[in-house]
Amino acid sequence: MAYLNDNxxxxxxxxxxPEIARRVKVFCEQNPEPAKRLIRCGIGDVTEPLPAAVVAAxxxxxxxxxxxxxFRGYGPEQGYDFLRVAIAQNDYRAHGLDVADDExxxxxxxxxxxxxxxxxxxxxxxxxxxxPVYPVYVDTNVMAGHTGDADAAGAYAGxxxxxxxxxxxxxxxxxxxxxxxxxxxxxNNPTGAVATRAQLTAWVEYARQHRAIILFDAAYEAYxxxxxxxxxxxxxxxxxxxxxxxxSFSKNGGFTGVRCAFTVVPKSLLAQTAAGEFKPLxxxxxxxxxxxFNGVSYFVQRAAEAIYSPEGKTQVRALVEHYLGNAQxxxxxxKAAGLQVFGGVNAPYIWVQTPAGITSWQAFDKIxxxxxxxxxPGSGFGSKGEGYFRISAFNSRANAEEVARRLQTLKW
Numbered sequence: 001m002a003y004l005n006d007n008x009x010x011x012x013x014x015x016x017x018p019e020i021a022r023r024v025k026v027f028c029e030q031n032p033e034p035a036k037r038l039i040r041c042g043i044g045d046v047t048e049p050l051p052a053a054v055v056a057a058x059x060x061x062x063x064x065x066x067x068x069x070x071f072r073g074y075g076p077e078q079g080y081d082f083l084r085v086a087i088a089q090n091d092y093r094a095h096g097l098d099v100a101d102d103e104x105x106x107x108x109x110x111x112x113x114x115x116x117x118x119x120x121x122x123x124x125x126x127x128x129x130x131x132p133v134y135p136v137y138v139d140t141n142v143m144a145g146h147t148g149d150a151d152a153a154g155a156y157a158g159x160x161x162x163x164x165x166x167x168x169x170x171x172x173x174x175x176x177x178x179x180x181x182x183x184x185x186x187x188n189n190p191t192g193a194v195a196t197r198a199q200l201t202a203w204v205e206y207a208r209q210h211r212a213i214i215l216f217d218a219a220y221e222a223y224x225x226x227x228x229x230x231x232x233x234x235x236x237x238x239x240x241x242x243x244x245x246x247x248s249f250s251k252n253g254g255f256t257g258v259r260c261a262f263t264v265v266p267k268s269l270l271a272q273t274a275a276g277e278f279k280p281l282x283x284x285x286x287x288x289x290x291x292x293f294n295g296v297s298y299f300v301q302r303a304a305e306a307i308y309s310p311e312g313k314t315q316v317r318a319l320v321e322h323y324l325g326n327a328q329x330x331x332x333x334x335k336a337a338g339l340q341v342f343g344g345v346n347a348p349y350i351w352v353q354t355p356a357g358i359t360s361w362q363a364f365d366k367i368x369x370x371x372x373x374x375x376x377p378g379s380g381f382g383s384k385g386e387g388y389f390r391i392s393a394f395n396s397r398a399n400a401e402e403v404a405r406r407l408q409t410l411k412w
Contacts (some may be wrong), residue, residue: 007145012154016135016380017043020364027368034372039399039406041330041392042374044189044348046254048322048396050303051315054253057306061299075295078286079106079262083301086308087262091247097234103264103282105289106296106304110219110248110261115140117215117244117263119292120284121271125180130172131161132190132378132385134217137183153383163384164191170342170351171195174206182207184233185217187224190381190390191351192343194229200236207242213271213281214243219261222252222320224346240266244281251323251348251394252316253307260296260304323348326400327393333404334391338412350391351378355412363389371406 020042028035050058064070078084084104092099107113114136123146129137138156141147148157155161160179162172170193172184184203186195195203207214216233224231233243248261255261265285270278306312327344334341340353352375354363360377367373367389376392378385393400 005143005145007143010142010147010149010156011139012150016376019380020374020376023364024368024374031369034369037372038374039372039395039403040374041395041399041403042376044251044392044394046251046256046319046323046394047399048254048319050254050258051307051312051319053306053309053312053315054258054303057302058299061302065299072298075298075301077289077293077295078102079104079296080298080301083305084262086305090308092232092234092264095232095235097232098240099234099264100267103266105263105265105285106301107261107263107289107293108259108296109250110217110246110263111136113246113261113263114215114217115143116288116292117285118144118146119288120281121181121213122274124274126160126178127158128160128162128172128175128179128182130164130183130185130188131383132164132381132388133183134185134189135381137215138382155383161382161384164188164193165384166342166353169193171199173199174202178210178212180210180212182212182214183217184214185219186230187220187347188343188349189217189220189347190349190376190378190385191388192345192347192349193351194224194226194346197228197230197236200230200233200239204233204236204239204242208238211272212242213269214239216243216245218245219248220251220347221247222316223324223348225324226346229346234264234266240268242269244269249304249307252320253304253312254319255300255304258300258303260300322397323393326395326397329397329400329404330391330393333401333407336404337407337410339407344393348393350393352389352391354378354387354389358387358412360386360389366410366412367407371403371410373403373406 084101088101164170170191221231233239245264249255267282331344342351344350360379364377376390378388
């Protein structure tokens with residue numbers, strides 16, 4: 001008799017984005033003419049072409065693979081040295097942050113790493129997760145058996161939910177009780193909020209006091225325009241002793257389809273064994289990667305390396321500025337429609353409050369059917385997301401302007 005993993009049966013009805021896709025599919029089948037003018041601002045998928053420096057690196061590296069003398073097979077599971085050095089130097093050491101080359105682990109996505117990191121963390125950990133939140137943080141813990149069942153409101157037993165509301169600027173505050181694992185995301189998905197240096201300092205102090213670990217998702221750090229806002233958790237003194245950082249090339253270099261990211265695991269980061277000893281996590285993550293992963297393809301890593309070239313940096317900056325420009329167009333359009341708007345300044349997401357009495361999914365259906373625009377209902381990110389919806393700025397400028405115009409035609 002073969003048994004399945006019962007933890008999967010605890011998951012809520014469906015992962016948010018497949019449910020959005022299902023509803024959009026039904027709409028398109030039932031409304032073929034309006035479907036032709038559909039604009040998608042739901043999932044955070046990029047739309048603009050890859051930077052020219054990246055394309056050139058892809059072509060060059062593929063040509064290398066066509067010649068026996070420069071052909072490469074299996075690469076190092078942790079990432080090629082040329083990319084690990086480029087990352088550590090440009091993203092960290094150039095900014096005065098102490099990150100070694102071999103503390104960088106290259107992967108095919110920070111979404112994957114956020115889930116895979118649980119392989120080296122015990123089931124005994126008490127979790128603290130923001131609400132609203134990127135669903136992957138919660139769902140991967142449910143799959144791993146780190147939670148109990150969900151209640152009627154969708155909250156899982158064993159999770160300390162950290163409310164993110166307009167009152168606290170959508171930035172979670174340390175809880176009164178002790179927890180062991182803390183998920184933080186800044187710039188935040190879905191709210192577009194950013195954590196200040198003081199707020200991150202409070203979290204690092206809390207983590208060190210309770211010997212907790214912060215899992216810091218910085219996938220959108222390239223969108224920070226305010227010089228006072230930290231791009232990395234390691235800008236906070238003491239963070240190397242209590243934090244793992246996840247970053248991605250998806251939203252800065254347009255790699256959502258190319259797939260490349262990295263995780264930083266400091267050698268000074270320790271966690272407790274069941275016997276009460278403290279051991280470093282770095283060798284465990286190294287072993288996990290060596291055992292379960294064969295590495296990111298050579299040509300993709302060469303493409304990621306090109307992002308750090310002078311031309312690549314200029315082109316990536318232009319991409320980010322394009323999407324931030326879209327965000328401002330959408331913010332102004334939503335405000336002109338009489339809606340309360342948050343985010344969209346240091347992040348590519350706009351967090352919009354629904355009019356009184358309108359639920360998140362009701363707003364989704366109304367905007368889909370009447371404006372032919374796909375957004376993301378806030379309730380899909382957690383109970384505190386109810387009464388909001390997210391608009392993604394990842395689109396062409398023409399589409400962003402059209403969405404802004406259509407929002408203003410809606411009668412709530």
